[in-house]
Amino acid sequence: MSEDESWRGVAAEEVEELGTAVGAKLQARSRRLLGSLIRPRLGLAALTLGIVILQNLASLAGPLLIAVAIDDGIPAAIRGDTTVLAWCIGAYAVSSLANSLLLMAFQRLAGWISQNVLLDLRQRLFRHSQRLSLSFHESYTSGKVISRLTADVDTLKQLLEDGLDNMLNAVLSLAFIGTLLLILDVPLALIVMAGFIPLVLITRWFQATSRTAYRSTRGAIAKIIVQFVETMNGMRAVQAFRREARNESIMHGLNTSYRDANYTAVSAVAVFTASVRAVGNLSLALVLGIGAWRVTGGSLELGILTAFTLYLRRFYDPLDDLAMVANSYASASAALEKISGVLEETPSVAEPAHPKPLPQGGTITFEQVEFRYSADGPVVLPKFDLTIPAGQTVALVGATGAGKSTIAKLVARFYDPSSGSVRLSGVDLRDTADADLRDKVATVTQENFLFSGSVAENIALGRPSATRGEVESAAAAVGAHEFIAALPEGYDTDVRKRGGRLSAGQRQLVAFARAFLADPAVLVLDEATSSLDVPGERAVQAALETVLADRTALIIAHRLSTVLIADRVLVVEGGRIIEDGSPADLVAEGRGEFAALHQAWLDSLV
Ligand SMILES: Nc1ncnc2c1ncn2[C@@H]1O[C@H](COP(=O)(O)OP(=O)(O)OP(=O)(O)O)[C@@H](O)[C@H]1O
Secondary structure, eight states: OOOOGGTTTTTTGGGOOOOOHHHHHHHHHHHHHHHHHGGGGGGHHHHHHHHHHHHHHHHHHHHHHHIIIIIIHHHHHTTTTHHHHHHHHHHHHHHHHHHHHHHHHHHHHHHHHHHHHHHHHHHHHHHHHHHHHHHHHHOHHHHHHHHHHIIIHHHHHIIIIHHHHHHHHHHHHHHHHHHHHHHHHHHHHHHHHHHHHHHHHHHHHHHHHHHHHHHHHHHHHHOOOOOOOHHHHHHHHHHHTHHHHHHHHHHHHHHHHHHHHHHHHHHHHHHHHHHHHHHHHHHHHHHHHHHHHHHTSSSSSSSHHHHHHEEEEHHHHHHHHHHHHHHHHHHHHHHHHHHHHHOOOOOOOOOOOOOOOSSSSSEEEEEEEEEEESSSSSSSEEEEEEOTTTOOOOEEESSSSSSHHHHHHHTSSSOOOSEEEEEEETGGGGGGGHHHHHHHHHHHSSSOOOOOBBHHHHHHHOOOOOOOOHHHHHHTTTOHHHHHHHHTTTGGGGGTTTTTOOHHHHHHHHHHHHHHHHHEEEEEEEETTTSSSSHHHHHHHHHHHHGGGGGGEEESSSSHHHHTTSEEEEEEEEEEEEEEEEEHHHHHOOSSHHHHHHHHHHHHOO
């Protein structure tokens, strides 16, 4: 990444103090995101603006009508002519009613726009997060994604729900009332306008202070959620290793820094609001003093002064609201900065624009492949070539951390090689469509994640169009039928509900049934039988031998029985393939790693 691009994506998230240039770029990115969210609703936004303008005009009529009533209506009524007073009262009632109706229409429309903007944003974030590659999620962590999708979207929600409303009203009130003040009395209006000089200065100070404070709050809340998710996910380990106290102290530290960051922001708001009020009240006092002196001198009418002070209150009230909007905006723009960062990330394993279809067959070729997990990380697989002909069952063996799973992950294209290419039936995996690849390559791992839903639904993930009969046959083929049938609701048992909880071995069998049902050209089994008991493994193995007969398979296993069904064994050490041959040949040679491993297995059986 060049220096200029170092702010892109989520890279600047952890940086506390941003340079001005980077800060400006991040703000521009946030604005672009906001613009892209509002643009599709521009017509409706224009209508909302029209309504709020009318509503403000309706609300402004009040004090003016009161001024006319005091200066003309009441004196005329004293003389016996009530026409003007009656008109004033009637117009006041109509303008108040119009004000209420327009306000309701405005709030409903603004609410509709905001809620749709939020819906759009939540969907974009979720869709994008799902599309980002495994490597992003491994480093960014689910807690941070959750924090973007919940806490950060919520701050934007606050801005849109209350802020939009307040801001439009405040800006319009300021513009309209400012004009009216000038029309009513120029010298008094100028006194009011002079108050804007300190206001601008205070606002600039507030923007700078609150931006930094809110960036810290966004970072702090993300850390809290990350810690929370980690604790909840690892609850068993937490309790088994008595990590509660340590976790509590970490959480206390994080919560404290979140409080401190929020307190800094709230303090800035307090100073800002108080200063705005002080300026407002001081100019009101000045206007009242000078106005009263002029009324006594006869150069100003009492009605005008009354209207002026009534308007003045309304002139400064929205400034209070504006202070709150500025606060919500600072908080939301810090959140938008983070959200737009996630949305700017691109999948490192991207789908090509014009994918090539994968032909039948399952020959896997590694051509001059070198792999590291990150650009600056160590080389995990030094450059190598390897061809696995279609239909061959290959076992990968080797010590922990040797690189076996990494090879398997490259075959399933969870990562792309750092250099060279991995091909399936001659097609570079980088040129394939995700759906095509997932149809052809199925993976069963140790984790065996089950989605909420029934056991049958979890098996059918392998082939969503499968009938119940096919699901049951797949389960029977791997020896899972009996335990599933014995569950409270058989195949319809919910795997997340009480009674539907499956053991690790049972989950593994479900994952096997899923892969068998998928009927892929290439099957990757990464420690897929490690949780099965011996009879369970035998049942799967018997099924494996028939199922693997006509497809390519890559098996990573630590058990001899599984390795022996392979046609070919690759021994991996430090990312290199150091032995390659049939299990029988490698054992017969008697000198290599595999022969030693084989002997160790045999010894352990005695
Ligand atoms: N997501 C990752 N990011 C960075 N490094 C990784 C990642 N996954 C694995 N590694 C590193 O790559 C190397 C090979 O790991 P790999 O998981 O392929 O080993 P393995 O042979 O499958 O081990 P095991 O038998 O324990 O599963 C290890 O040094 C490991 O630390």
